[in-house]
Amino acid sequence: MENPVGINRGYTLIELLVVMMIIGILTAIAFPAYNSYVRTANRSDAHITxxxxxxxxxxxxxxxxxxxxxxxxxxxxxxxxxxxxxxxxxxxxxxxxxxxxxxxxxxxxxxxxxxxxxxxxxxxxxxxxxxxxxxxxxxxxxxxxxxxxxxxPADCWTSLCDFGLSLKPLKTAEELSTDYVRLDAALTNNMEDDKSQEDNVSEIIKALTKLKRKTIAVPVENPNALSAFWRTQVDYVQGFFVQQPKPDMDYDFSMDE
Known part of the structure; x- marks a missing residue:
């Protein structure tokens, strides 16, 4: 006898088993993999802080x-x-x-x-x-x-150092999952005196930013170079720190505790 019009049929046992199998796969594989990915991504919060x-x-x-x-x-x-x-x-x-x-x-x-x-x-x-x-x-x-x-233990820290010397550095950055990219000194030496060099570094940093990489510039000794680095929007500049300006110029250079 045919079903009367308007009466919905229930799910078959096979359909229910398929749904349960999908849920089992998600529970056993997808969710743990997702949680692992989230934990790995969240580590950048520790690195940056x-x-x-x-x-x-x-x-x-x-x-x-x-x-x-x-x-x-x-x-x-x-x-x-x-x-x-x-x-x-x-x-x-x-x-x-x-x-x-x-x-x-x-x-x-x-x-x-x-x-x-x-x-x-x-x-x-x-x-x-x-x-x-x-x-x-x-x-x-x-x-x-x-x-x-x-x-x-270093796996909890991931970074790409001496960046910029290979033939296709951005391709390397795309294929390697890293949190930080440290620019090689060859990219930034005398950047404050070479506008084309500054523009090149700016383009590299923009590309790395799109890849969600934090960029680090190598130690900078010349304070005149800082303005050039700021214009490139690099995330971190390694350098030598000085005391904050004081109105009375009363600086303490003693080595006592």
């Missing part, structure tokens, strides 16, 4: 002739989290090594205030604890490390 804190530490050193182990001194009163809120931050007057217990890291009783380690620990709420990179850190001498289940 650590770099910013390092810059602020150098300013603090220039003003007070020592580093601070209080994150709020650098980021503002009560601020102890990264820019996007995926990590908690702390600074200790000691230098960590790979495999160190970040949770137990603390400033010693008699600290060396001319050294520090910036530590970023993932929040369980937004970063699902990130078991591969349970903490990401950087010392005042630029050593970058991490703890977690990754075989190589």
């Amino acid at each position: 650590i770099q910013n804190v390092a810059v602020l530490q150098e300013r603090w050193m220039a003003q007070f002739n020592r580093y601070t182990d209080n994150v709020s001194d650098l980021l503002g009163s009560g601020v102890t989290s990264s820019a996007e809120g995926h990590y908690t931050l702390k600074v200790v007057h000691s230098q960590l090594a790979n495999g160190a217990d970040c949770a137990a890291a603390a400033t010693p009783a008699s600290p060396n205030r001319r050294q520090y380690t910036i530590i970023a620990t993932p929040l369980s709420t937004s970063q699902n604890a990130d078991p591969e990179c349970t903490c990401i850190f950087m010392t005042n001498v630029g050593f970058r490390g991490s703890t977690g289940s990754r075989t190589d």
Whole structure:
């Protein structure tokens, strides 16, 4: 007997099994892969914030002739989290090594205030604890490390150095998943005196920005070059920090603590 008009038929057992199979695939493969991708992408929040804190530490050193182990001194009163809120931050007057217990890291009783380690620990709420990179850190001498289940601790930091010397550097940047790109000195030497060189660097940085890469310029000793770097919109400039201007020109160049 045919179904009366207007009466809907139910789903067949095969259709239900197909739906359940799709849900099983999503649960077993797609969701974990997506969560892993999100955690990896969120690590850039730690990288960028650590770099910013390092810059602020150098300013603090220039003003007070020592580093601070209080994150709020650098980021503002009560601020102890990264820019996007995926990590908690702390600074200790000691230098960590790979495999160190970040949770137990603390400033010693008699600290060396001319050294520090910036530590970023993932929040369980937004970063699902990130078991591969349970903490990401950087010392005042630029050593970058991490703890977690990754075989190589450096995997929690990804960067492309000496960029710009290959035949197709942008192709390399497209194919390599990195957080930072450090420009080779050959690209930026004497840039303040060569407008065409500045324009070339600007185009490279624009292309890297579209690829969502943060750019770093090599150490800059000539302050006259800073304006050229600013015009290129590079994200970070490694260089030598000076004390902030004072109206009375009363600068402190002593080496006392």
